[in-house]
Amino acid sequence: MKKVPQRKTVIGIVGTAKNTGKTTTLNCLLKEAARRNISVGITGIGYDGEEADTVTLLPKPRINVQPDSIVATSERCLDISTAPVEILHRTGLYTSLGEILITRVLRAGLLVIAGPGKKEELRIILEKLKQYEAGCIFVDGSLNRIAPMSAADSVIFTTGGSRSTDIALLSSEMHAIESLFILPLAPAGILSATESVDVPLLLEAGDVDDLLPVIGHGLKTLFISKYISPAALVRLSDYYTNGPVSIQNIILPDPFVLLMNENIVHTHKSILKLQKHSITVSYRCLPKLAYITANPFFPEYTGNTYSPQFLNGTELLMQLRRSCSTPVFNTQETEPSLLFNACF
Amino acid sequence: MVTEKYQPKKILCVPLDPVHDVGIKLINAELVKHGHTTELLAPDLPVESIIKKAAAGSYDFILVSRTLGYGIAELLARFVDQLDAAGIRERTKIVIGGKAVTPELAAELGFDKGFDEHASIENITAYIEGRAAAAQSASIQKVKKNIPSGHSYTFHHKEIEALLEQIVDKTLRWSEGKTTPGIRRAHLREEMLHTKDNAKHEQLQSQYHALCDREIVEGNSEHHFPKGVRIVRNDELHDLEQMLTSHTPHNPVTIQHNAGQPLVFKFLGSGCPVMDITHGKICERWGIDGFLIINPSWEARYEGLLEGMLTHENDGTITSLENIRLMKRWLDPATLLTVRAHRGLNTPETTLLAGEAGADLTKIDLVYGSLGAGTDPERLTMDGIESIRIAGKYKMAFDIPGNDELSGVPAWKTLAGLLINVMLGKKLGTHAILKPLFCYGPHIVLNGQMKLNFVDYNAAKIHALKEIVDCPIWPGEPIAFMTQTEDRVQSANATSYHASLAASLGVDAITIASTDEAYSRGPISIASRIDSIRAVTDAFRFMGNADIAPTPAMQTFKNQLIEKITETLRAAAEADHLPDAINKGLLGNAEDGAYPGKFGKGTVTSAGAQ
Known part of the structure; x- marks a missing residue:
């Protein structure tokens, strides 16, 4: 009988790019959970566990699952998985690979996972996994996708040579990511306690210009309830440089709204600029950044094919550790128990 | 053109590719023909402008076209994230089409559906109209052809017909x-x-x-x-069965461009x-x-x-x-x-x-x-x-x-x-x-x-x-x-x-x-x-x-062939029966490089003697 922890925890594994080590990290955590006899749930926000990368065609690590794991995956993935499963529930939610099924693994084997690609659907699937007594639920990321991870309690960020072969750039990017996780949670009741405006979307710079008559005169809190684009963020931060604006608080849904921007370093600079003008940027929801993993691997394009190459792993780890206060590990060189403990 | 069963849909067509927007233009035109309301964006618009359009329009579908290359997967994944964050996915299905797009890749990128370059416009239209399964199964249905049907087996060349009858009748009697x-x-x-x-x-x-x-x-x-x-x-049979029952061919095609x-x-x-x-x-x-x-x-x-x-x-x-x-x-x-x-x-x-x-x-x-x-x-x-x-x-x-x-x-x-074989079959x-x-x-x-x-x-x-x-x-x-x-x-x-x-x-x-x-x-x-x-x-x-138009030499060759076929059959009709004609070299001889075979020689016997 598997142990179900008192508090069921959702751990998201997020990559800064494809091939940065999400599956390797997941396999490591699953192995440790099995050793500790903890009941696990597994799903993903994309497609993972296949033999070869869908773009580079290089071999990929595959997801090893143990008996009694509760897994949410698309129906067509079961045909190409080696682990036999029993279907516990048909969710009525679909991916391009069929209906998402809640299954129980009967025997150890390899599993291909294609879970919900949408934020709202991930929340539904996580509730289902919890209902089936999955105590520790892992959400496998996909490429650099991040939006649905707002449903996680804590996240692991994977980075490495596949994101960039410039170690200094990787370090400054991870520092920016970490900094965005350090921003505070918005105080409860702030929206009703101060004069505030709820703007769901700020996309183009012009959208911010249109907002100026509202935010410039007396309002204290701006709540961007869905998404702000990098261009709109830059324009917003410029207002404070150019003249007085009454808004003192900017509240965002979660850090992922900022993290999905291509240039996180620029995004972080815009936030710093706002903070310099005594603006508080906070979130409605803030998962914990558990740790960062560094993977030296990268696929190098050589004519018509890709070949596996590696950065200097020691140098990568050292520079990342120098830039970030969050723990940084090389998954393949770290004790699984250490990686598992660091999730909580 | 849209029937009552398939309600008209509101669709945003987005060519994310800076240049290659031909495919999505064709799809857009077909969707319009089917009575759907579509909006085709210009290629290579800033993502923010696309999301703004998508957020304002209450679309049923957003169709994205993009040819894949390394780095493009991340770009598309980010686009999907932005649509998700903007709350657009709650009411809109997003679909990707382009070279090298597979269902697996579509799932990996977070799209609701993916079509590669082999997908027909009909397949995409059918998906939009909620009839994807029927259209797909119809597209791979082949009907077994009966090759002889449509042919009368009538001989137009009467002399050749008569000669063949002589040869075959003699052979059957033999x-x-x-x-x-x-x-x-x-x-x-x-x-x-x-x-x-x-x-x-x-x-x-x-x-x-x-x-x-x-x-x-x-x-x-x-x-x-x-x-x-x-x-x-x-185990070989088991493996064969496993392989054939666990895989469905993608995009089966037909070789012919027309039924003729x-x-x-x-x-x-x-x-x-x-x-x-x-x-x-x-x-x-x-x-x-x-x-x-x-x-x-x-x-x-x-x-x-x-x-x-x-x-x-x-x-x-x-x-x-x-x-x-x-x-x-x-x-x-x-x-x-x-x-x-x-x-x-x-x-x-x-x-x-x-x-x-x-x-x-x-x-x-x-x-x-x-x-x-x-x-x-x-x-x-x-x-x-x-x-x-x-x-x-x-x-x-x-x-x-x-x-x-x-x-x-x-x-x-x-x-x-x-x-001679045709006449034998006919008889x-x-x-x-x-x-x-x-x-x-x-x-x-x-x-x-x-x-x-x-x-x-x-x-x-x-x-x-x-x-x-x-x-x-x-x-x-x-x-x-x-x-x-x-x-x-x-x-x-x-x-x-x-x-x-x-x-x-x-x-x-x-x-x-x-x-x-x-x-x-x-x-x-x-x-x-x-x-x-x-x-x-x-x-x-x-x-x-x-x-293909042959040169006038074709007519000459054809006339020579008919004449020489007739001559050959005249000679064969003089023989006792077909084996006799073959043995005499009338249908091909040593000079031509053809020799009557020897396997089974002497094994034809009287039916009563068995």
């Missing part, structure tokens, strides 16, 4: 009251297949073995098989039925219409056939009942299957097994089987007549390959031989299919009929046959024989040019080779099979309903 070990084994096999009495079966088997060579008896009784032959193992273009056949005969089926399934995915099972040449030399599911580590797949049934089980029901019967000492029994296993066609040519394939003319004439009767009983048409031309026999003699109530060669045969090389081009003489053969009789024509075998080289691109090109000519001439079917058929130095590779199928598919698309 065959009366005679039998061969091959005919007797076919009768015994038929009884064995239908008796439920074990003792009777054993008795019949004993009689059967008494008519067989020692190698066949040892194989069937003790499993001491000829070199390279063994029983197919259960010829059916396309390939050979199967790797020696191993499991490999044949694997190759066959892949060829089916590329649109092949049928296969010809080619047996090992040694199988034709022995009296008697091996039984069981057998594999053979050399060219030619053993045509046992079990092997043919295995192929029938796994090949698509619409795929036509031809079993070669005519080459040796087991022609009637092979035809019987083909019929019992549910094959659609068999291959019988009394003249080529004697002149080019080594069987005694008397024996093959007797066995062939019985085979044509058996084929009729199982409603199988038989195709008549004119491959004696490859020995050096002039085309007119070969065509005369084919016509015995079975449909024949003419198979003139589309080849650069030795006689043509020596006499220069194709010095200026490959079109005129091949076209002349078809026009000559069409002027003589209304009978299906299936150039082979394979087309472009002797024009292909070891260079796979050249080989595929040569096949496609000959296929274009066949389409232009309005023939019923063609047989095509793989691009490494003559040079594989072992089993033919899958890639080379697909090479020639793809080449012909493109040729058919290129030709459409257009024609």
